[in-house]
Amino acid sequence: MRSIVGDVEVRDVVAADLAAVAHLHLQAFPDSILGELGEEAVRRNYRWQLEGPHDLTALVATDGPDTLGFLFGGIFRGSTIGFVKSQRWFLARQVATHPRILLRGVGWNRVMLGARLLARRAPAGQSEAPEAVPRRSVGVLAIAVDPFAQGRGVGRALMLEATRRAIDEGFESMHLTVHPANETAVSFYRGLGWYATPDADGVWTGRMRLDLATWSRAQG
Numbered sequence: 001m002r003s004i005v006g007d008v009e010v011r012d013v014v015a016a017d018l019a020a021v022a023h024l025h026l027q028a029f030p031d032s033i034l035g036e037l038g039e040e041a042v043r044r045n046y047r048w049q050l051e052g053p054h055d056l057t058a059l060v061a062t063d064g065p066d067t068l069g070f071l072f073g074g075i076f077r078g079s080t081i082g083f084v085k086s087q088r089w090f091l092a093r094q095v096a097t098h099p100r101i102l103l104r105g106v107g108w109n110r111v112m113l114g115a116r117l118l119a120r121r122a123p124a125g126q127s128e129a130p131e132a133v134p135r136r137s138v139g140v141l142a143i144a145v146d147p148f149a150q151g152r153g154v155g156r157a158l159m160l161e162a163t164r165r166a167i168d169e170g171f172e173s174m175h176l177t178v179h180p181a182n183e184t185a186v187s188f189y190r191g192l193g194w195y196a197t198p199d200a201d202g203v204w205t206g207r208m209r210l211d212l213a214t215w216s217r218a219q220g
Helices: 015-028 039-051 081-086 088-097 099-103 105-119 154-168 183-191 212-218
Strands: 002-005 008-012 055-063 066-075 137-145 173-177 207-211
Touching: 002 154, 008 154, 015 039, 015 055, 015 066, 015 137, 039 055, 039 066, 039 081, 039 088, 055 137, 055 154, 066 154, 081 088, 137 154, 154 173, 154 212, 207 212
Parallel strands: 137 173
Antiparallel strands: 002 008, 008 055, 055 066, 066 137, 173 207
């Protein structure tokens, strides 16, 4: 499946796109912990998302031969634990050869999380935190746009195609998590009809949601 928005084509990700997806991830998220482990670690992560036991919507936006952006969404079953377990030895070597990652507090926390995930025995196919996922909702795991393609409507095209597919598949809502301090991203999502969903204590930690019936009515 594919759609055309202006001069941007949005289509399904295939295995041949993963190198470009990994490269774009590093450009869009230069400070990511995964990125510090190298481009191959990023590529393997997205390969797991593409090939793992998920109900996946994986989209790439292109202009001719150029990859402008990507979106990975769906219902994930072990998006983190499955990746860590399937790549345990590769990831261990990467951490050993990139020791500076342990000097960052968040990096150390991620390594410790990986160790805990390896020790956990979860039933096959079980979501990592099913209680955190709204019923009949599809999640957006990652979305990125080439910094040089900002302003061309790439992110909007990806989100609109993902939203249309969620509606076609009978979902009631979509959900994602954004850093609360990322005002640009928060404003982008709000402009598409998303709204913040505070935690039980009333504090907003970055969770956002889109009601698909409301969105459909707004489109006329």
